Each structure stands twice: as C-alpha cells, then as structure tokens.
Amino acid sequence: PPAVERRTTRSTCCYCGVGCGVLVHSRHDAAGERITGVEGDPLHPANLGRLCSKGRTLAETARSLHGRALVPELRHRRQDPRPPVDWAVALDSVADRLANIVERHGPDAVAFYLSGQLLTEDYYVFNKLAKGLLRTNNIDTNSRLCMSAAVTGYKLAFGADGPPTCYEDLEHAKTVLFAGSNAAWAHPVLFRRLEEARAKDPDVRWIVVDPRRTDTAAMADLHLQIQPGTDVALFNGMLHHLVWEGLLDQAFIDRHTTGFSELKRLLRDYSPRMAAEICGVPVEDLVTAAEWFGRSAASLSLYCMGLNQSVHGTDKNLALIHLHLATRQLGRPGAGPFSLTGQPNAMGGREVGGMATMLAAHREITDPAHRAEVEALWQLPQGSLPPQPGLAAVELFEAVRAGRIKAIWIACTNPAHSMPDLGPVREALQRAELVIVQEAFANTDTVPYADVLLPAATWGEKEGTVTNSERRISRVRAAVAPPGQARPDWWIAREVALRLEARLAAPGAAPLFAADTPAAIFAEHRALTVGRDLDIGGLDYAVLEQRGPQQWPFRAGAEQGDARRYADGVFATADGRARFHVTPYRPVAEPTSARFPLRLLTGRLRDQWHGMSRTGRVPALYTHSPEPALRMHPEDAARRGLKAGELVRVSSKRGGLVLPLELSDEVGSGTVFAAMHWSGQHLASGGINELSQPAVDTRSRQPELKHAAVRVERA
Ligand code: SF4
DSSP states (O other): OOOOEEEEEEEEOSSSTTOOEEEEEEEEETTEEEEEEEEEOTTOTTTTTOOOHHHHTHHHHHHOOTTBOOSOEEOSSTTSOOOBOOHHHHHHHHHHHHHHHHHHHOGGGEEEEEOTTSOHHHHHHHHIIIIIIIOOOOEEEGGGGTTHHHHHHHHHHHSSSSOSOOTHHHHHOSEEEEESOOHHHHSHHHHHHHHHHHHHOTTOEEEEEOSBOOHHHHTOSEEEOOOTTOHHHHHHHHHHHHHHTTOSOHHHHHHHEEOHHHHHHHHTTOOHHHHHHHHTSOHHHHHHHHHHHHHOSSEEEEEOHHHHSSTTHHHHHHHHHHHHHHHTOOSSTTOEEEEOOSSTTHHHHHHTTOSTTOBTTTBOTTOHHHHHHHHHHTTOOTTOSOSSOOOOHHHHHHHHHTTSOOEEEEESOOHHHHSSSHHHHHHHHHHOSEEEEEESBTTSSSGGGOSEEEEBOOTTSOOEEEEOTTSEEEEEOOSSOOSTTOBOHHHHHHHHHHHHHHHHSOTTOOOSOOOOSHHHHHHHHHHHHTTSTTOOTTOOHHHHHHHOOEESOOOTTOSSOOSSSOTTSOOSSTTSOEEOOOOOOOOOSSOOOSSSOEEEEEEOOSSOOTTOTTGGGOGGGGSSSOSOOEEEOHHHHHHHTOOTTSEEEEEOSSOEEEEEEEEOTTBOTTEEEEESOOOTTTSSSSOGGGTOOOOBOTTTOOBOTTEEEEEEEEO
C-alpha cells in the first residue's frame, strides 16, 4: 500500500482579528495532499483551543478546488477572452505594462489596492514595490474600510497607533462597554471569554451601545439603543455626567494629558438630558452607563465598525477614549479602550506602512525625518520617497474612474463588492487601462475586470505572519502546497518587482528585493521597527517557533512583549501627554428625507465572512442565515402593507437591490438592516454596497459604510 503521512501544522485562522491559533491536520500520499481537519490550538493565547463556527469549518473551505484561480490568465484587450499563460509570460507582461505606464504618465498613474487578509510579508513587498521602487504612495487597502478611524483616534489621543490593551483584560474588566460592536457574532471567541468571565463574577456589567438589538445587546445589562450615528453625543453626555459628579481622576488629567479644559467647555452643551434626546435613549440609562463606567474598578471598551465606518469615525473613537482618559480607565488590568480589528492582519499591514497615508513602522509620509530614515534603511538616495500621501480607497477608485490612475493592481480583495457606492467603482474598473487581479478565487465580482489574473496561494498553503487585535504576532504556516500554479502573494509581488527593478532602477542602485523567503522579509521588516513604538527587534521566526505568538513591542533582549501600554501614564506624544480633543456631535452624512425616509444599517452575519469566497463554500454555514434579507421593524412593514417573505426593493440615491423582507424588532422603527456578505455571486447586483455612502471622514478617510438613507417598496 502507498505510504500515507499525516501531519499537524500549527497556524492561525484566516478570518477575523481575534487571530485564533489552529492545528491543521493534513494527509499526504502518492495521490496528493489535502487538509483533513482543523481544531483550535490549546496553546495559542488568543483562543486557548476555542474556535467559532467559521474557524471550525476551515478544512471544508480548503478541500474543493471549485472556483479557485489555478493558472495565470492574460488578455491584451478588455473585450477579448483571457486565456491561460505561463507565469513567465504573465509576470513579464505585468512588468512591461506597468513600466510603460510609469514612463508615459509618471508613477502616480499606478495604484495598488490590497487587503487586511494579506500576510505581513506580502504587504511588506507590495509596499516596498510601490513606495521604494515605483515611488508612488498610491497603495491603499480594504483596511481603509475597516480600522482607519481607530488608527486616527489612537494617534490623535495617544500619539501612536495600536490598542493599549490585551485579551487578558477581558477577564479582568468589571464594566464592559461594547460600542458599535456585535462581538457575539463578529469576534465570537473573545465573546466566549467575556461570557465565562461574567459567569464567574456576577458583578461584571455589560453596557451595549448599538442602534440594533443584536445578540450582544440582548445579553447586556444595559442596552442603549441609540439613533444611528449619535455615539459622540452619548459619550459627551456620559463625560458631562462624570464631570458633574466629580468622578474624574483630576490628578491624572493635570499631570498626563492636555486639552481637557477646551473639551470641558464643549461638554456644557451636552447635559445628559440633551445628549439623551439626541440619541433617543432614556436619560436615566445614559446616566446609569456613565455611573457604571466611572465608578467601576476596571472599565473596558470594545468597539468596532459601528464607530469606525462613519464620516465622524475619528471623533467617535476620540469621544470614547476621552471617557477612559478622564477617569484613568486604562493602563491597568481590565481597563482601556480596545478596538477589535475586523480583518486578520489589518494591524500587520499598518506595521509595514502598507497604506497610502503612512510609511513603514508607523512612520509618517509627511515627516521629512521619517522619510529619510526609511530611505536610509532601504538604501535609497535621499529625497527619493514621495512626500505627499497617496490616495485612500474611495479617492483612489475615483482617480481610476477619472483616468488619472491608469493601472490598478488588486490583491486578495474584492472591491467590486466591498467598496461603497459600487456603480462608480465598476465604471472605474471598466475604464482603467490595466487591471491586475491577484486572487485565490476566480469567481469574485472583481475578477471579470482583470486584464491579468495572477493565481494566489491562500490559507493553508502559504507562510508568513499576522498581527491580531491585541498586537500579537502569530505565524501562519503552509500545511499543503498551493494547487495548480497558484503562488504566495509575496512571491508574485517580488517577481514583478525584480523585473521592474531591472528596468527602472538607477545603475548601481542597491537591490531592493534581495529578501527571498518569508523569514528574510520579516527580518527586513523587523530592522525598520527598531526604536519605533512597535519595536520588534527581539523577534524573528526562530523566536516565534520556540516561544509561540508574541505581542509587540518586543525589543531586542526582552523576554516577552508588552501586554499593556501607557501603564506609567507616559504616552507616545512629543511631550508624553495624552491629548483630549474637542468632539462636537455631528449628524450622519446622509439625512433621511421624504423620498428616502428610512435608515439603512449594514453589518455581519454570525457564520459568514466578507464576500463569502471562502465561507460560502460550506453548506453548514448557511443554516444560521440561509439567504440574504432586508430586516424591518414589524410596525414599519405594516404601515407599508408589506409582509414577511415578500420581495421588496430597497433603494438609495445611488442604487437599489431586491431582497426578501424579514420582520424583526431587533431594528428600531425607522431603521432597516442588511448584511454585507451577499454579492453578485448570489444576487442580480453587487450587494448592499450598491446603496452605501462614499462620503468619508476627513481625517481617517474611512467611508460611512454603516449608514444610508433609503426607501423600501414592494418589488
Ligand atoms: Fe477565526 Fe475569528 Fe472565529 Fe477565531 S473568532 S476562529 S479568528 S473567525
């Protein structure tokens, strides 16, 4: 009988920012190799063996090659079919066409649109290719749609990106404030840890701020069902009460912060009564929330897309952080503001600077000293890095549509489904001179626009690292080889980079892409972090192998990373003080009107992930929510003569969608809800983002994906 080898590979789940450790079981024999099962890694500190429904079914997503991109494909004219070609032909063609566009139109005519699901090593190579070789900052990612407002919030308040907290705080918190986070569905394993902590300590209280009565809200001790977008008014009102009741840590404010007196003046306009009126909640509930938060031995805030995906997302983050700063609810076990990352590696992408608005290792593009540091580390001539930030996601696709960007390279993401206001995004992809799509799955909504399709390896087939919500870097390991001709993302980017380097680099220039393994790329990334807030000078693949996943910062010589930050009250600003900011409440970008009288909210389902390229392959994951639907309050449906199950058309100024109607008082009257997952694969159109808002927050440049004014009528 042929020899059968069974292996177990330690890796990390590829879905959400919890970053659970997994043990991947695989079978290898003469007929081939395949992943046979996945279980939780009991030694990973994020999940200690637990997995949610998505993680538990990872093996099923890896079994079938149906829908996988397996060979490079290339066409020279958009109207032609896209036949398979060899890798060498595809890579040469991509390099030639990009070089040609750069020579004709300059480097900013090229753009990259990446993904928080890429590994840190993939991100690193792409970022160096864009900024270091081509010299364009037009490299943004779907993380812009996810965590940008959390980043600007942290930077403005603390002087540096990244949460000050860690997962152990879930077990130490006495008051947990969920804001715009349905953690029960979106971060299930963390939610289990919270449930267990509350079961052990009946004094633990949960407050949930959410316009919907989600599963998280249903389990709360206090649910503040605010009107959509009124979070800033709520947090200002709570802080007003804390000021009034003397529940501040005035000594901490005086010694470790600036800007509180200006904020205090603004707070006069946010009496609890006034704030409660704006939010549409009972004033007693607002006061109770403030009391629980302010008087608690340890208050922890968990927040997510409900705060971030907003034109005022930065202010929402800041107003929440103000509550922590004013009461010194941070820097000790169980206390602090804690943004829950949506994607598995949004943090890692930021660490390497893989976005239009930042440089490597949390450096600023606009800071000449930071540019000079990166130039020195990359051995580039002084002054070669472009000084202006590039275009962020929404502006980037608009520039493609307007013809200012000629070529766009999209990797590991599906903007024809996930960007807001899909009509103009599709136009942009149609008009672009060159669309390169690097994908593991050939059936996404974006692939039909590709002039070049580059087949990528995916989870279970590639090596690298990811950073989860608590700043913990974990290894991702290959259990099997990629199928067909699929290749790791870093390899594809590097192969094109080498070809472009041969053509564009100045004679005698130092080679930029010498690192030719994930470990070597990680080592190069590490060198850029030394001396920075995220210093990982003490970390390499060998340390991760021996000691398992580690948190940053992890400095050279350290035994371990820092679990919490700012415990000493010294922040990452120039003077070491945290900053309060003036955060007035401002309404949503698109108010309701006579034509569009309802508020559309969007969000996740428990068992699906993003555009369902992966989770959509598992029948069991449809049992929880078998089909797309529009959820409406029964009274709103009765007023319109609509019944459960009938097809309705939901429309905004930008587009419409036909969905079955579901009745539920989970949404308040005047509000409807639809999940973000269902895409053109399942519907006649691109999904709920046909309707959503392209308006962005001016500081984070994150769009208001969470809210749009709509109407609903019988289809
Ligand atoms: Fe994967 Fe997130 Fe579920 Fe953990 S909680 S198993 S990381 S999807």
